[in-house]
Amino acid sequence: MNARSLRVGGLTKRFQLPSGDILAVDGVTFEVAEAEFFTMLGPSGCGKTTTLRMIAGLESPTSGTIVFAGQDYTRVDARHRNIGMVFQSYALFPHLPIFENVAYGLRVRGMAADDIQKRVTRILDLLGLGGLAERHPGGLSGGQQQRVSIARALVYEPGMLLLDEPLANLDAKLRVQMREEIRRIQRELGIMSLYVTHDQEEAMSVSDRIAVFNLGKLRQVGRAEEVYSTPATPFVADFIGKANFLEASPLGEGRFRLTNGTTVKPRLALGLPADEADVAGFDTVVMLRPERLRIDTAGGKVPCRILRRQFLGGIIRYSVEAEGAKLALTVDAPRDIAGTGEGAQAFLDFEERDAIAYASGR
Numbered sequence: 001m002n003a004r005s006l007r008v009g010g011l012t013k014r015f016q017l018p019s020g021d022i023l024a025v026d027g028v029t030f031e032v033a034e035a036e037f038f039t040m041l042g043p044s045g046c047g048k049t050t051t052l053r054m055i056a057g058l059e060s061p062t063s064g065t066i067v068f069a070g071q072d073y074t075r076v077d078a079r080h081r082n083i084g085m086v087f088q089s090y091a092l093f094p095h096l097p098i099f100e101n102v103a104y105g106l107r108v109r110g111m112a113a114d115d116i117q118k119r120v121t122r123i124l125d126l127l128g129l130g131g132l133a134e135r136h137p138g139g140l141s142g143g144q145q146q147r148v149s150i151a152r153a154l155v156y157e158p159g160m161l162l163l164d165e166p167l168a169n170l171d172a173k174l175r176v177q178m179r180e181e182i183r184r185i186q187r188e189l190g191i192m193s194l195y196v197t198h199d200q201e202e203a204m205s206v207s208d209r210i211a212v213f214n215l216g217k218l219r220q221v222g223r224a225e226e227v228y229s230t231p232a233t234p235f236v237a238d239f240i241g242k243a244n245f246l247e248a249s250p251l252g253e254g255r256f257r258l259t260n261g262t263t264v265k266p267r268l269a270l271g272l273p274a275d276e277a278d279v280a281g282f283d284t285v286v287m288l289r290p291e292r293l294r295i296d297t298a299g300g301k302v303p304c305r306i307l308r309r310q311f312l313g314g315i316i317r318y319s320v321e322a323e324g325a326k327l328a329l330t331v332d333a334p335r336d337i338a339g340t341g342e343g344a345q346a347f348l349d350f351e352e353r354d355a356i357a358y359a360s361g362r
């Protein structure tokens with residue numbers, strides 16, 4: 001990484017409540033490069049906001065360190081960190097026009113009026129808000145209001161931009177538009193950005209790298225392709241995309257036996273974390289993506305029964321039951337397969353190189 005990177009080391013936050021302690025963030029370590037778009041992804045309550053708030057200085061870590069551009073930020077007051085933050089709620093001043101909403105913080109800091117004029121105009125133009133400067137927030141759409149709140153964070157020219165689910169209040173179509181917009185601005189300014197979402201598609205579409213969180217722990221950091229094709233744990237496999245798990249038992253030398261007796265040698269065998277046995281359903285599993293499974297009526301690795309067949313336009317999605325699977329498996333086929341109506345018996349087949357085994361230490 002480089003001199004202007006962000007380094008978070010062993011970051012931990014324990015909240016003490018009368019009802020007991022909550023370990024909200026548990027020893028999280030990662031590094032973000034200058035100008036990188038870095039996304040924290042995970043289910044509700046996994047510690048994303050708490051991590052972001054510690055980086056912003058709005059929450060003090062129980063332990064761990066935060067270093068930005070070579071400076072130890074761990075105990076630095078939020079006002080003295082060179083950071084801009086955008087939240088889910090826009091929290092604009094309703095009685096002030098857009099221009100003044102964005103200029104507000106600069107005026108409070110006593111910046112000269114000329115400089116304020118220049119900076120605010122530039123940032124409003126960058127965000128496509130130039131024509132709305134005199135309007136009040138009440139007259140703006142949700143997307144426009146969120147754009148104003150981004151302008152307000154960027155007008156300080158921060159070294160880092162933190163965004164906590166900034167699109168959560170927008171409808172689906174606008175969310176897609178706005179995420180592209182945020183990515184464009186981020187690229188144009190070359191500003192390091194930490195983005196929080198629980199939407200995996202959003203994360204995959206805009207990020208340079210994705211950090212997947214679960215239960216306060218960082219499970220994996222990588223490019224979207226890496227995380228999708230080689231998930232570090234069953235949770236990651238199931239959270240990014242859809243994952244099918246088949247029970248397996250280890251035979252040694254990277255080979256595994258499925259419950260119907262078939263032996264397979266997956267591309268990789270990784271450790272199954274003790275707290276993820278529930279996700280996978282068994283102590284040891286073989287994971288396969290829906291588009292890597294095939295249904296064949298003539299034969300294959302695992303016998304199965306078709307439960308449901310759905311035509312989804314680009315693909316046909318089968319739901320099947322098979323020995324050694326706790327849940328119905330999902331198979332995405334590019335075209336219809338003869339003899340695979342609901343209730344039919346068939347076989348599942350796959351390439352060994354498309355399988356990943358997760359084996360418990362026991």
Ligand SMILES: Nc1ncnc2c1ncn2[C@@H]1O[C@H](COP(=O)(O)OP(=O)(O)OP(=O)(O)O)[C@@H](O)[C@H]1O
Pocket residue numbers: 015017022023024042043044045046047048049050051198
């Ligand atoms: N101020 C607080 N006091 C006590 N517990 C808290 C506090 N803030 C967060 N928590 C708890 O810490 C855990 C992590 O919360 P956090 O808000 O970081 O999750 P999140 O990943 O942002 O979730 P969401 O997607 O719902 O926003 C949760 O169990 C939450 O209830």
Ligand SMILES: [Mg+2]
Pocket residue numbers: 048049050
């Ligand atoms: Mg949150």
